[in-house]
Amino acid sequence: MQALSYRGPNRVKVTTKPDPRIEHPDDIILRVVRSAICGSDLHLYSGLVPDTRVGSTFGHEFAGVVEEVGSGVQSLRRGDRVVVPFNIACGTCFFCERGLTSVCDRSNPANDLVGGVFGYSHTTGGYDGGQAEYVRVPYADVGPMSIPDDMDFEDVLFLSDILPTGYQAAEMGSIKQGDTVAVFGAGPVGLFTAKSAWLMGAGRVIIVDHYDYRLELARRYANAEVVDYREAGGHDVVGRLRKMTDGRGPDVCIDAVGCEASGSILDRVTGKAKLQAGSPTGLHWAVQSVRRAGHVVAIGVYGPPWNLVPLGELMNKGITLRAAQCNVKRYLPHLLEHIRAGRIEPKGIITHRGPLGAAPDLYHLFQHKLDDCMKCVLVPNAA
């Protein structure tokens, strides 16, 4: 089959690889029809995630058609159309029974930090991802959700990750009616976080970024007020947010950027020098901006071993900090209803589509934010 193959930092190509096979009775093989490139794939692409091996296939946001079914699978048949959560989860372990599928105990043998994830290095279990013609999907009775007949692949593709991730971010902020919510990062997750904040009754939603086209989409798609941190008094985004909120700061601040944030020379330099795992500027700003006794949420991806975090401000301001990979499974039916009701139109953020062979170009485009790139979707096979 044809599949994306990692060759080293900032280098991927599409190569011929052996077809995936059933390796466990609960596996299926999926023929991939749509596969998105996620902002967190760029961390892999940049070589920031430990144990990303040459030859790995990325891709944890995908949907497709069941091609082959393992002997233990009860709920799916060949030809079924499904969307697949990025978490690989058994459904029955200590954590899955509590709804915490992102930290499933039975899908990642490599460490005790996180559960299995498709196409996200051997640190998350060593599974190939869906930027390929076919992909192996373990625990197929647990994760995949059948796509309703009245919906197409792109209607539900982002249920695999970024939509529930944005929703969970807003949810972890414990938003109350009328709250002011600041979201750092106007990427796809940031936009879905903002949309979710409105669903939860936010009174104001402010998005911070520095790309004009993304800020424009934040205004238009997410109905948010925007702050361009380049114009915020020489990067004084914290001061700008306080001024906008009677000096108090937003009630909820959400970091939807993660470990490759720009905006602070100190963080960029120490991140590049490996003195910390990337650049946590989004999280710094969130902690510094939020009102006393407010909520801060980290949903952007960070990796081991450590980052410099303003712990003194967290403690003295009495901030509640929450962070997690998304437990996608528990959000699927609820968000499907929001899509069906027209409250969220996920495919409205897609700016680029292309065949699998275009993946290297699309990675380049996405990483450098060229051509107003917001979200890239690969089409490895026809529906």
Add this chain to the structure above:
Amino acid sequence: MQQFGIIGWGADASVENRPGVPEERHPPRPLVDVGGVPVQQAVGRPSAKSRYRALTPVYGTAVPLRGLSGVIRRIAYEIPDYKPRRWMLLMLADRVDVIEHDPLRLTLGLGAIAAGVLGIRALSKR
């Protein structure tokens, strides 16, 4: 008010409408009825295994360990995940892996090592 006219505003204002509240389901119960603990995967070998848990019933087999990078990764995986040196070694192995798969870089790297060794020998004989 900014939210005026936003479709669906407040639809999930009540926390009862939020699927992830409370954070942990209570009482705990299986997500789906799959009839108990999954059987053990027998195909392929996992690259690593936590020293604190049994081997997981499924694991990925995307890219097996190989070469010098594989040796470094094996050493790294002997170190617990709460020790920074494990992650530093894995990052080192990633860079070695790239060089191993790039003939030009590999040749230049080996050439540099050989030149260094020969240079040290020559200096030591003077």
